[in-house]
Amino acid sequence: MSESNPRPIHIRSDSTPRAGTRVLIVDDEEVIARTLQEFLKEEGYDVRTACDGPTALETARWFEPDLALCDVQLPGLDGLDLLDRLLAINPRLLVVMITAYATVENAVAAFQRGAHDYLMKPILFDELLAKLDRLTELRRLSLENQTLRRWLHGPSDPEGLVGSTPAMRRVKTLIHKIAPTRSHVLILGESGTGKELVARALHDLGTDPDAAFLAINCAAIPHDLLENQLFGHVKGAFTGADRDHVGLFAAAGSGTVFLDEIGEMPIATQAKLLRAIETREVLPIGANRAQRFEARVVAATNKVLAREVAEGRFREDLYYRLNVLTIELPPLRDRREDIPDLVASLIRRHATKLGKRPPTVDPAALDLLTRAVWKGNVRELDNALERAMILSDEPILTRDDFPGVVADAPLVARRDNASPDCDSDMPEDLREAVAHFERGHIRKVLERCGGDKKEAARRLGLGLSSLYRKLEEAVQTSTRSE
Numbered sequence: 001m002s003e004s005n006p007r008p009i010h011i012r013s014d015s016t017p018r019a020g021t022r023v024l025i026v027d028d029e030e031v032i033a034r035t036l037q038e039f040l041k042e043e044g045y046d047v048r049t050a051c052d053g054p055t056a057l058e059t060a061r062w063f064e065p066d067l068a069l070c071d072v073q074l075p076g077l078d079g080l081d082l083l084d085r086l087l088a089i090n091p092r093l094l095v096v097m098i099t100a101y102a103t104v105e106n107a108v109a110a111f112q113r114g115a116h117d118y119l120m121k122p123i124l125f126d127e128l129l130a131k132l133d134r135l136t137e138l139r140r141l142s143l144e145n146q147t148l149r150r151w152l153h154g155p156s157d158p159e160g161l162v163g164s165t166p167a168m169r170r171v172k173t174l175i176h177k178i179a180p181t182r183s184h185v186l187i188l189g190e191s192g193t194g195k196e197l198v199a200r201a202l203h204d205l206g207t208d209p210d211a212a213f214l215a216i217n218c219a220a221i222p223h224d225l226l227e228n229q230l231f232g233h234v235k236g237a238f239t240g241a242d243r244d245h246v247g248l249f250a251a252a253g254s255g256t257v258f259l260d261e262i263g264e265m266p267i268a269t270q271a272k273l274l275r276a277i278e279t280r281e282v283l284p285i286g287a288n289r290a291q292r293f294e295a296r297v298v299a300a301t302n303k304v305l306a307r308e309v310a311e312g313r314f315r316e317d318l319y320y321r322l323n324v325l326t327i328e329l330p331p332l333r334d335r336r337e338d339i340p341d342l343v344a345s346l347i348r349r350h351a352t353k354l355g356k357r358p359p360t361v362d363p364a365a366l367d368l369l370t371r372a373v374w375k376g377n378v379r380e381l382d383n384a385l386e387r388a389m390i391l392s393d394e395p396i397l398t399r400d401d402f403p404g405v406v407a408d409a410p411l412v413a414r415r416d417n418a419s420p421d422c423d424s425d426m427p428e429d430l431r432e433a434v435a436h437f438e439r440g441h442i443r444k445v446l447e448r449c450g451g452d453k454k455e456a457a458r459r460l461g462l463g464l465s466s467l468y469r470k471l472e473e474a475v476q477t478s479t480r481s482e
Contacts, residue, residue: 018044021136024065025049026056026082027098028075032123036069039125045132053077053085060089062251064212067135069119069128072099072110080113087114094135098123158201161194162345163338167330171198174327179205184277186322187300189329192379195300196260198327202298203256211255214248214295219264227269228285230257231276237286249282252295262322263303263314274318297322304452331448332377339370342378346385354389361397368399371407442470 023045027033033049040047048063050056053076060068068086072079079097086093097110100121110118116138117131158175161168178185179202187195196215203213221229232247248257259265265273276282277297281290299322308314332339343361351358361369374380388401442460449455457467 021045022063022065023047024059024068027071053082056082057085060086066139067132068093068095070095070097072097080109083113083115096131160197162342163335165335165337167335168338171327175201178325182296183325184297184322185325187327190331190377191302192377193329193331194378199258199298208254212252213256214252215258215260216248217260219261223266231282231284233285234287249293249295250291254294257295257297259299261301262299263301263305263308270315270318274321277321304455307452332374336370340366343369346382350386350389359395359397365397365399368405368407372405
């Protein structure tokens with residue numbers, strides 16, 4: 001495929017939806033990669049290139065290709081190993097392997113590992129275009145089938161969000177209502193409650209589920225690098241910036257940018273994020289012209305942002321901009337009835353990953369898991385089950401398989417001589433007993449909210465003034481009892 005060879009003339013066909021189809025070309029011969037890129041761009045494809053495996057993986061994460069052309073012989077990472085890694089990033093990626101030394105063994109190995117087709121060098125443009133058009137049409141039909149299944153079966157539970165308690169039903173209802181919009185969303189909840197699952201469900205049930213879903217943990221990125229990751233930079237913006245870098249907002253296209261732990265974002269970056277959300281434009285570092293972006297912003301935090309605003313750690317204007325549509329995830333202790341279903345679902349998932357038959361959980365162990373103190377919520381439960389399934393070879397999991405799990409303490413400690421059916425600290429008078437329980441419940445909710453009375457009142461279904469009145473009555477009752 002030398003440059004001296006004349007390029008064949010092609011008649012384009014509008015029957016194949018090439019426009020918007022993203023193609024990644026991975027070849028260490030730059031001349032070949034650039035020639036293919038120019039040709040496919042002229043044919044309507046959106047094309048990026050990479051010269052080695054690591055660069056291809058980095059590009060695949062932000063570019064989200066629909067098709068990939070991969071050379072078998074690559075520096076740093078074998079082409080077949082790259083195939084495995086690309087499919088791990090996106091199992092729906094359609095891959096065509098390219099080689100100058102085709103053998104039956106290589107072809108079989110490529111197909112067994114998930115490749116969809118094979119090309120020999122030198123590449124013939126007509127053959128290449130025919131293969132890509134066939135795969136593009138295959139992708140289109142697959143998307144149509146997914147849409148048809150959604151239409152036939154109606155809304156289904158978002159993947160991974162298990163639970164039928166009223167709190168979880170509210171969460172799922174909100175997801176189905178919000179997902180078809182392009183509005184930005186704020187997800188609240190303690191660590192391990194499944195905030196990223198909700199963000200992915202909003203994306204998957206949204207208007208463009210095949211666009212990119214790009215997530216970043218604002219707490220895990222050094223503050224001086226976070227802005228670069230979000231907005232990108234241009235070549236020469238700073239020492240070492242030897243090429244343009246596309247930020248997440250631009251790379252996501254019409255997809256979703258998920259900002260996890262947004263409460264940890266520095267104030268200076270918050271100001272730039274606010275401007276980006278309001279104008280739908282980002283300014284890469286060192287650039288003098290803003291870039292438009294289409295992506296939806298979904299943010300999440302385990303902090304009480306209202307308190308962060310009051311204490312000057314989070315911008316009030318950004319809080320109100322994000323807080324238009326809010327989904328609050330309940331902690332696991334507030335939906336213990338869901339734990340048996342969660343256990344069954346997580347066991348099935350780990351069994352598939354480990355290649356095991358799903359074990360059963362005996363009643364005593366399930367009772368322990370249902371009453372346990374899950375400070376890390378679903379994530380901690382998931383880790384406990386994974387550990388038990390890895391270490392146990394038995395078909396039944398027992399309490400002994402969960403040595404680190406501690407059952408929740410009783411709400412009111414009993415005296416040694418108290419009857420098991422009667423709480424000795426509870427007044428016998430019915431009205432006093434109800435008031436006693438109410439005071440204890442309010443105290444627990446306040447502790448869960450970190451002392452935030454406004455948030456506690458909302459969770460209790462009370463007005464703020466009513467909560468203050470009840471707290472004052474509790475103090476007076478305590479004083480009288482002393």
